[in-house]
Amino acid sequence: MIRYAFRLACDNLKRGQNVTLPFFIASTVTVFLHFLIMTMMFNPHVPEIRGGATLAFIFQLGVFVITTFAILFMISIHQMLLKKRKKELGLYTILGMEKKHISLILCWENWIQTLASLGLGLLLGLVGGRLIWMILLRILNSPNGLPYAFSWTALGWTAAVFIGLFLATTAVSLFQIHRLNPIELLHSEKQADKPVRFLAVKTVFGLICLIVAYAVALFTNNMFTALMVFFFDCMLVIFATSILFESGTTFFLRWLKKRKTFYYKPDNFVAVSMLSHRIRRNASSLTTICILSTMLLVTMGGCAALFFGEDNALSESNPDDLTYTLSEELTSSQRDEITAAAAELAETHHVTLEDVQIYSYGEAYSKLIGSTLGTFTDNDYLVGFRSAVIDYGYDIFLIQSDTYQRITGQIAALQNDELLILTGNDQIHLSALTINGKTYAVRDIQRSTPFTQRKYNNGGGTNSSDSSELLFLVFADEAAMLPVQDYLQEGKWETSTRIGVNYSGTLENRTAFYEALNQRVRGSGVPIQFATCLDYDRQEFKSMYGGLLFVGVFFSALFLTATVLIIYFKQISEAMDDREQYILLQKVGMDEQEVSATINRQVMLVFFLPLITALIHTSFATPLMQTLLVALKLTNPIFTYACVSVCAVIFTIFYLIFYRMTSQIIKKEVAF
Amino acid sequence: MELLRAENIQKVYNTRAGGKPCRALAGVSFSIEAGEFVAIMGASGSGKSTLLNILATLDTPTSGEVYLEGQSMKQIKGKDLAAFRREKLGFVFQDFNLLDTFTVRDNILLPLVLSRTPLAEMERRLKPVVASLGIEPLLEHFPVEISGGEKQRTAVARAVITEPRLILADEPTGALDSRSSQQLLDIFDQLNQQGQTLLMVTHSSLAASHARRVLFIRDGRLFAELCRGDQSQQVFYDRITASLSMATRQDGESL
Numbered sequence: 001m002i003r004y005a006f007r008l009a010c011d012n013l014k015r016g017q018n019v020t021l022p023f024f025i026a027s028t029v030t031v032f033l034h035f036l037i038m039t040m041m042f043n044p045h046v047p048e049i050r051g052g053a054t055l056a057f058i059f060q061l062g063v064f065v066i067t068t069f070a071i072l073f074m075i076s077i078h079q080m081l082l083k084k085r086k087k088e089l090g091l092y093t094i095l096g097m098e099k100k101h102i103s104l105i106l107c108w109e110n111w112i113q114t115l116a117s118l119g120l121g122l123l124l125g126l127v128g129g130r131l132i133w134m135i136l137l138r139i140l141n142s143p144n145g146l147p148y149a150f151s152w153t154a155l156g157w158t159a160a161v162f163i164g165l166f167l168a169t170t171a172v173s174l175f176q177i178h179r180l181n182p183i184e185l186l187h188s189e190k191q192a193d194k195p196v197r198f199l200a201v202k203t204v205f206g207l208i209c210l211i212v213a214y215a216v217a218l219f220t221n222n223m224f225t226a227l228m229v230f231f232f233d234c235m236l237v238i239f240a241t242s243i244l245f246e247s248g249t250t251f252f253l254r255w256l257k258k259r260k261t262f263y264y265k266p267d268n269f270v271a272v273s274m275l276s277h278r279i280r281r282n283a284s285s286l287t288t289i290c291i292l293s294t295m296l297l298v299t300m301g302g303c304a305a306l307f308f309g310e311d312n313a314l315s316e317s318n319p320d321d322l323t324y325t326l327s328e329e330l331t332s333s334q335r336d337e338i339t340a341a342a343a344e345l346a347e348t349h350h351v352t353l354e355d356v357q358i359y360s361y362g363e364a365y366s367k368l369i370g371s372t373l374g375t376f377t378d379n380d381y382l383v384g385f386r387s388a389v390i391d392y393g394y395d396i397f398l399i400q401s402d403t404y405q406r407i408t409g410q411i412a413a414l415q416n417d418e419l420l421i422l423t424g425n426d427q428i429h430l431s432a433l434t435i436n437g438k439t440y441a442v443r444d445i446q447r448s449t450p451f452t453q454r455k456y457n458n459g460g461g462t463n464s465s466d467s468s469e470l471l472f473l474v475f476a477d478e479a480a481m482l483p484v485q486d487y488l489q490e491g492k493w494e495t496s497t498r499i500g501v502n503y504s505g506t507l508e509n510r511t512a513f514y515e516a517l518n519q520r521v522r523g524s525g526v527p528i529q530f531a532t533c534l535d536y537d538r539q540e541f542k543s544m545y546g547g548l549l550f551v552g553v554f555f556s557a558l559f560l561t562a563t564v565l566i567i568y569f570k571q572i573s574e575a576m577d578d579r580e581q582y583i584l585l586q587k588v589g590m591d592e593q594e595v596s597a598t599i600n601r602q603v604m605l606v607f608f609l610p611l612i613t614a615l616i617h618t619s620f621a622t623p624l625m626q627t628l629l630v631a632l633k634l635t636n637p638i639f640t641y642a643c644v645s646v647c648a649v650i651f652t653i654f655y656l657i658f659y660r661m662t663s664q665i666i667k668k669e670v671a672f
Numbered sequence: 673m674e675l676l677r678a679e680n681i682q683k684v685y686n687t688r689a690g691g692k693p694c695r696a697l698a699g700v701s702f703s704i705e706a707g708e709f710v711a712i713m714g715a716s717g718s719g720k721s722t723l724l725n726i727l728a729t730l731d732t733p734t735s736g737e738v739y740l741e742g743q744s745m746k747q748i749k750g751k752d753l754a755a756f757r758r759e760k761l762g763f764v765f766q767d768f769n770l771l772d773t774f775t776v777r778d779n780i781l782l783p784l785v786l787s788r789t790p791l792a793e794m795e796r797r798l799k800p801v802v803a804s805l806g807i808e809p810l811l812e813h814f815p816v817e818i819s820g821g822e823k824q825r826t827a828v829a830r831a832v833i834t835e836p837r838l839i840l841a842d843e844p845t846g847a848l849d850s851r852s853s854q855q856l857l858d859i860f861d862q863l864n865q866q867g868q869t870l871l872m873v874t875h876s877s878l879a880a881s882h883a884r885r886v887l888f889i890r891d892g893r894l895f896a897e898l899c900r901g902d903q904s905q906q907v908f909y910d911r912i913t914a915s916l917s918m919a920t921r922q923d924g925e926s927l
Binding site for chain 1: 728730751753754755757758759763765769771772773774778781782783785786787788791794830
């Protein structure tokens with residue numbers, strides 16, 4: 001019997017090619033991806049590289065997500081396939097097979113599929129792993145990066161996960177076979193839909209959920225709230241989508257049906273009726289497709305923004321090649337000493353020194369509302385969906401006119417009640433500024449001074465804040481500045497010094513120069529609060545964002561595989577279900593052209609409903625994602641939106657190609 | 673007045689390459705007067721379903737011609753054929769052929785909607801039809817929610833609502849229990865009395881006994897014809913069974 005069951009299982013797999021083959025390919029891809037990311041995780045070289053700890057964490061997270069997703073995805077696809085086959089299995093029982101025989105056949109089928117996809121996936125992983133690794137290193141632009149290392153542990157884990165999955169799916173099928181009687185098995189395909197109740201209520205509820213989720217995504221402006229609500233918001237959107245796909249569309253179509261003059265037209269009549277029937281039955285798979293597409297778009301867009309926004313993020317935190325922020329004022333001799341040291345070391349290490357900028361300032365993070373500059377109250381620090389600190393917060397650098405004069409070489413003849421604003425932010429237009437009850441006339445707003453126009457960005461300042469939030473206020477003298485500093489710093493009296501050094505040369509020379517200068521500055525005993533070095537940070541960014549991109553590409557590939565497979569199965573099974581209906585329509589008097597037009601219109605609607613919904617979801621998710629990305633110094637929203645849009649376009653093109661491909665298969669399937 | 677005339681209909685099915693062609697109809701000719709109720713009887717494989725499909729323009733004969741009201745069906749092409757089927761013919765099938773996605777009301781209205789009938793006209797026609805068939809309370813139900821007899825009455829309603837010249841019924845009682853069958857046949861009688869022309873293909877003698885005239889088909893040929901005349905249905909039924917058993921006996925002898 002075992003051998004007979006084996007033969008039957010082989011036959012079944014061969015016969016059901018248009019179902020088993022895509023499933024096999026999808027499982028193979030999943031095994032392949034799982035194995036690859038496992039190999040990454042167990043790569044012994046990861047901790048050796050710079051930023052390795054972050055990378056290891058990203059890989060662990062990736063393994064967790066991919067494993068969870070693979071399990072859920074495989075089990076649900078398995079369930080779906082089993083459901084489709086109940087009629088066939090019922091026939092086996094009628095023909096005299098016992099449940100244990102059927103179980104045996106199913107076991108064999110599952111085992112063959114698992115072994116084949118596991119074998120092929122691992123083989124691909126072994127052969128292609130190194131190749132893909134190299135391609136990725138090339139993308140990361142670091143050919144000498146992390147070396148590839150094959151790991152038996154990874155292979156073992158992947159095999160264990162998928163054999164475990166085999167056991168789980170087999171157990172589920174056996175349980176289902178055990179529970180059902182043959183008559184039910186025979187008829188399980190044709191069952192009446194349960195009527196959906198409380199349509200209007202559910203629809204309104206779903207709409208409210210969606211609007212709330214969208215509003216939260218749009219109005220959250222700080223990353224703390226964003227981090228907290230992100231998960232909740234995702235769940236809310238998934239929930240709202242599933243309700244709206246089930247009740248909302250039914251409600252809408254029912255409303256269309258009630259408009260009799262619209263409904264009783266040949267084009268609308270068949271389409272509306274069939275759609276309402278179909279969408280109700282497919283609400284869950286449409287939701288899955290929609291959510292998967294959204295996940296794919298957000299992941300792809302986010303990773304692309306991070307990776308390609310590297311320069312943006314780098315320049316945001318590194319206005320100069322090398323910066324130091326010191327926690328006290330420097331004397332002019334100390335200043336000269338550092339400038340001289342830089343010049344001397346530049347010569348020894350063969351780099352061209354472009355600029356050394358040293359100045360002292362009083363810094364305060366303050367609230368600017370209208371033309372009033374003040375301090376934040378405790379309430380402002382409470383973080384809700386919006387945070388006052390983020391909406392009104394500006395980093396204020398207070399400097400005196402002699403500093404301004406020294407750096408710019410221009411004379412600022414300011415009165416006591418006058419000030420000069422230096423900023424890279426085009427949105428600032430003030431003619432007067434009130435601070436602590438005293439109004440200062442703004443003499444000028446200068447947008448291109450050496451304070452704000454640094455080598456890598458137009459904001460200037462340090463790495464501590466967003467460049468667009470930085471304002472320099474130039475006061476006539478110390479006497480004019482002190483009360484303001486006292487007020488804004490709330491009596492803390494802190495004066496800092498910023499050192500910015502720019503230089504050019506080969507990477508090797510630059511590194512040597514940086515190390516020598518760093519040693520000199522640190523050796524001079526000045527109190528360094530923080531320091532940034534562009535070359536150093538770039539390396540850090542590469543490994544972190546490279547790892548993120550890597551995992552992101554993996555996720556995208558997995559989500560894409562899942563989406564494609566679900567759509568394909570849906571299309572095929574629907575085509576089979578509808579075949580009868582279309583033949584019937586022809587008998588009753590619809591001509592062939594009308595029938596194929598109806599098919600096209602419906603397939604298109606079912607295909608594009610999730611896509612369009614996913615695009616809308618993504619467009620609302622992007623601002624929320626952008627808020628989170630600010631934490632990673634990706635402060636340019638336009639850039640993020642552009643990345644997401646490009647991903648959306650690419651995805652849509654893929655989707656269209658796939659749509660064309662499946663419609664061909666379907667046309668063959670329903671051909672009369 | 674002659675409504676339908678079939679002239680020497682032949683249908684040959686080509687089996688797979690090299691196989692012997694299969695002759696389903698070997699020259700069938702008959703005609704039907706307007707207002708007649710004709711049954712075609714035959715065993716499985718006798719060619720009766722092929723004949724009906726040809727009369728219904730769902731299939732084309734290999735040779736021979738079918739005329740409806742003097743118009744040759746051969747001359748109707750493509751798009752017009754669907755319209756012709758919709759407007760001139762009504763169908764009742766063994767397995768009802770209702771669309772699961774439509775309510776009973778929409779199933780009945782389907783052919784009218786396809787012909788772009790105005791809404792008011794549709795409503796006007798729907799009322800008497802469903803009233804006479806007793807399916808008025810079911811209008812908003814879906815086919816899966818109603819019984820076989822109710823489904824078949826829905827199918828009849830769909831067939832008659834276009835006021836067709838001819839109703840073609842293919843084993844209409846085949847999937848029904850005896851009570852529902854009786855109900856359906858009574859409905860056919862009633863329709864016929866109102867002047868509706870009906871052509872029914874069946875292998876049930878009881879169903880055939882409701883017709884005014886019965887044509888017997890065997891191996892793709894018509895071989896006998898019985899007319900009911902003034903006889904009661906019961907007497908006609910006995911005559912039909914008698915001729916059937918005679919035919920079977922002849923078959924046995926010829927073997």
